[in-house]
Amino acid sequence: MTNTIADIEEADVILVTGSNTTENHPVLSAFVKRAVKFKGAKLIVVDPRRIKLTQFADLWLRPNLGTDVAWINGMMNVIINEGLLDEDFVDRRTEGFEALRKVVEKYDPEFVEGITGIPAEALRAAARLYGKAGAASILYCMGITQHTTGTDNVKSLANLAMLTGNLGRPGTGVNPLRGQNNVQGACDMGGLPNVFSGYQPVTDLAVVKKMEDAWGVSGIPTKPGLTVTKMIPMAHEGRLKALYIMGENPLVSDPDLNHAEKSIKNLDFLVVQDIFLTETAQLADVVLPSTCFAEKDGTFSNTERRVQRVRKALEPPGESMEDWKIICSVATRMGYEMKYPDSEAIFNEIARVTPSYAGLSYARIEKEGLHWPCPSAEHPGTPILHTQQFARGRGLFHAIEWIPPSEQTDDEYPMYLTTGRILYQYHTGTMTMKTGGLNFKAPEAFVEISAADAARYRLADGDMVRVSSRRGEIVARVKVSSKAVDGTIFIPFHFARAAANRLTNAALDPVSGIPEYKVCAVRISKAA
Amino acid sequence: MTTSKIITINGRELTFENDETILEVARRNGIEIPTLCHLKGTQPTGACRICVVEVEGARNLMPACCTPAADKMVVRTESPQVVAARRLIIQLMLASGNHNCAIRGSDNQDWTAFQLKVQEEDGSSDLCPVWGDCRLQDLAYRYQVSGERFDATVNRYPIEDVNPFIVRDFSRCILCGRCVQACCEVQVNNAISFGYRGPFSKIIAAGDRPLKDSDCVFCGECVQVCPVGALVEKEARYRVRPWETGKVRTTCTYCGVGCQILLHVKDGKVVKVTGVPDSPPNHGSLCVKGRFGFDFINSEKRLTKPLIKENGKFREADWDEALDLVAGRFREIVEKNGSESVGVLTSARVTNEENYIANKFARAVLKTNNIDHCARL
Ligand code: SF4
Ligand code: SF4
Ligand code: SF4
Ligand code: FES
Numbered sequence: 032m033t034n035t036i037a038d039i040e041e042a043d044v045i046l047v048t049g050s051n052t053t054e055n056h057p058v059l060s061a062f063v064k065r066a067v068k069f070k071g072a073k074l075i076v077v078d079p080r081r082i083k084l085t086q087f088a089d090l091w092l093r094p095n096l097g098t099d100v101a102w103i104n105g106m107m108n109v110i111i112n113e114g115l116l117d118e119d120f121v122d123r124r125t126e127g128f129e130a131l132r133k134v135v136e137k138y139d140p141e142f143v144e145g146i147t148g149i150p151a152e153a154l155r156a157a158a159r160l161y162g163k164a165g166a167a168s169i170l171y172c173m174g175i176t177q178h179t180t181g182t183d184n185v186k187s188l189a190n191l192a193m194l195t196g197n198l199g200r201p202g203t204g205v206n207p208l209r210g211q212n213n214v215q216g217a218c219d220m221g222g223l224p225n226v227f228s229g230y231q232p233v234t235d236l237a238v239v240k241k242m243e244d245a246w247g248v249s250g251i252p253t254k255p256g257l258t259v260t261k262m263i264p265m266a267h268e269g270r271l272k273a274l275y276i277m278g279e280n281p282l283v284s285d286p287d288l289n290h291a292e293k294s295i296k297n298l299d300f301l302v303v304q305d306i307f308l309t310e311t312a313q314l315a316d317v318v319l320p321s322t323c324f325a326e327k328d329g330t331f332s333n334t335e336r337r338v339q340r341v342r343k344a345l346e347p348p349g350e351s352m353e354d355w356k357i358i359c360s361v362a363t364r365m366g367y368e369m370k371y372p373d374s375e376a377i378f379n380e381i382a383r384v385t386p387s388y389a390g391l392s393y394a395r396i397e398k399e400g401l402h403w404p405c406p407s408a409e410h411p412g413t414p415i416l417h418t419q420q421f422a423r424g425r426g427l428f429h430a431i432e433w434i435p436p437s438e439q440t441d442d443e444y445p446m447y448l449t450t451g452r453i454l455y456q457y458h459t460g461t462m463t464m465k466t467g468g469l470n471f472k473a474p475e476a477f478v479e480i481s482a483a484d485a486a487r488y489r490l491a492d493g494d495m496v497r498v499s500s501r502r503g504e505i506v507a508r509v510k511v512s513s514k515a516v517d518g519t520i521f522i523p524f525h526f527a528r529a530a531a532n533r534l535t536n537a538a539l540d541p542v543s544g545i546p547e548y549k550v551c552a553v554r555i556s557k558a559a
Numbered sequence: 560m561t562t563s564k565i566i567t568i569n570g571r572e573l574t575f576e577n578d579e580t581i582l583e584v585a586r587r588n589g590i591e592i593p594t595l596c597h598l599k600g601t602q603p604t605g606a607c608r609i610c611v612v613e614v615e616g617a618r619n620l621m622p623a624c625c626t627p628a629a630d631k632m633v634v635r636t637e638s639p640q641v642v643a644a645r646r647l648i649i650q651l652m653l654a655s656g657n658h659n660c661a662i663r664g665s666d667n668q669d670w671t672a673f674q675l676k677v678q679e680e681d682g683s684s685d686l687c688p689v690w691g692d693c694r695l696q697d698l699a700y701r702y703q704v705s706g707e708r709f710d711a712t713v714n715r716y717p718i719e720d721v722n723p724f725i726v727r728d729f730s731r732c733i734l735c736g737r738c739v740q741a742c743c744e745v746q747v748n749n750a751i752s753f754g755y756r757g758p759f760s761k762i763i764a765a766g767d768r769p770l771k772d773s774d775c776v777f778c779g780e781c782v783q784v785c786p787v788g789a790l791v792e793k794e795a796r797y798r799v800r801p802w803e804t805g806k807v808r809t810t811c812t813y814c815g816v817g818c819q820i821l822l823h824v825k826d827g828k829v830v831k832v833t834g835v836p837d838s839p840p841n842h843g844s845l846c847v848k849g850r851f852g853f854d855f856i857n858s859e860k861r862l863t864k865p866l867i868k869e870n871g872k873f874r875e876a877d878w879d880e881a882l883d884l885v886a887g888r889f890r891e892i893v894e895k896n897g898s899e900s901v902g903v904l905t906s907a908r909v910t911n912e913e914n915y916i917a918n919k920f921a922r923a924v925l926k927t928n929n930i931d932h933c934a935r936l
Binding site for chain 2: 037053059068087213274312321324329344364454468
């Protein structure tokens, strides 16, 4: 997030899109709801489903799946035409405005209505509300990123915020909500194919030299590696031979699971390090037992870039070991000695080689976490990004045309499917499904469908329905719900037994490598 | 020059901000005034009146939590009149339900009969489930009162234990309303409210149904703020007493909000989780996963030994054998097929330190940039 969680309550207008906040970030959603109910903030929700937050919204826009760039361009069109842009901010802090203006020119609300299904007047109202706000905050989640145009969607939201000067001040910002607790940290720490810790590019020779010196090695490749969504097809082709998987369960979470399963089986060697024998671990050649968060010391970085302590409360079961210790032992056995007395020693090394973490230490975050960037021991941390300038100096507008999602409905597959999470389960369920009460509230997968669609297919609440896509098929229980809109069903992806990801499309965003979980075409029929 | 406004509390002259209450000024200056219904961050309701203080010139005692401080106000927080009022309130509350902790007192004839009745209603031979962790009990000690002055009132509503996670026991509810404020003003889930009137008052959900059939999302905020034993975690009820547990502060393992939590540990197991109050980002709030989704930690399905697959079946192995095998196979494959033929998937669920180590392992040891994680999926 560019701004903090607490900052949400400072906003005059909050735009939430592609985030079912009350279910996926429940405590954060309370900040949104309080801002609306008690602090007079106006809420705009843009989401294809009638999620809980729509009950708090002043405006709910319901776009067709995969049309985000279009409605965002539409809002900018109105903002520019009605003079609601922050000219001073655009002049002083940005570049590329002309190109943007040209592209959004044709996205007038009527044109946009044709693409998105959002009534022109509603779009105008939303643009005015956002454009006139003193401080407006944008919150988004995977409903924005999990598209073949995910990167475009994110850039478009940044365009909208820059155009109206809604960055770098309290109550503003473009705020991605991270799904899993340490996504931010996994990215910060170089768990990505193109960067070392602190987003230092592997293509920057000076950086590579620095890391080689720090680590006492040579020959670190300077070409970006493969994203997970590319590793899988490479395994399928037999070009990726061995995979070391730590604490992930791609055999429920990956798109087009049938294909992913075949690919992983095709590996010569698979190591899975986890706390449970997950679906993925079952395919491994070696499974290494690791410890969970309650059994180790360390840090997590939350969605607002706050680095916070994790503390050991329990002894780990049996012979299980901390993930870092296991990896250090493997490295040492491969001839590169990795030895640390404790997690704090690792953290200190992180601070030495990572500029944005340089000023952090366990002592400093003992009581309360700090927000990176924190470049020195005296630096107070950075709750709000871009207050003076952007990382690259001026903020660059990206002129982006809308392109349709990679899969469209047709006669054979006439319904859209979108996937996501629910309150009572988490990711692939390996943790939450061990709690009886959570299973009581959310025992199994379901197919959320509108009353009209249910009637059309003669389905009643509780019936079993078969859902097929070009890639696979599952059977799950029907849940007729007012959250669903006609023509689109929703299935949570947590459940291995009716894994929504057997249906989803592995078409990727060309930049981020994120698959299009949020749109694919399916057909449904009553199961016997 | 601004002339600052002065309030006098217990003889101390104190300055205050414009919209501060007597309670806020007092607390800021280390003067303790007891409260029950007051819940930080919400609109004061003045429901319990335990915070009453004497204000010179006022006809009645005033509740400190909802009386604004005023210039030249003179306040006494523990005068005989105040203490008498508080004692009466506590006595009435104790008599209002099944408050069967030691505070109940044992001089009267009815001690045994009362305990037996409560124990039958509770289905437990123990004292109150939150005995030792109850604000009402604390106050009864502080003001040296027992529950015997008034006859125990009849218990109108049975225990509600059909919900996952939360047991609602109206016999111990003092109707302070904190749960309603927590639900409606802090979490804004609007699942519960006051229902019925007078002696029939009750906190209700969805027109008086069990929580599980209401809008309740089991965040447990209400349980955390309930000052007495009316709302208790189902799994901890009777099983966990606060003095038996150690508490360790850490960060929630589920979503990216990063709520600060306290793990309550008893006999090497997590038995309860609460939010860390007054600390960002969550200021005590949690959701159902963070508060109640901890059973996996002690699950019997946890992996405890390395496993090696042989002929399609896993067998247990010791660490040396497993680690040698992993190191050996990776070395072989890298030698034979090059560094691009191997990859590492790190995780959004392990620590920064572990992600950093995975990144170092991939790049410095395997010499590959094929490292990613599944968290964007
Ligand atoms: S249930 Fe607890 S918090 Fe709610 S009114 Fe009763 S005593 Fe107060
Ligand atoms: S658990 Fe949460 S939602 Fe349910 S009644 Fe309590 S505060 Fe409200
Ligand atoms: S308690 Fe809930 S909202 Fe808070 S970090 Fe955990 S999962 Fe997220
Ligand atoms: S605490 Fe002031 S009236 Fe209850």
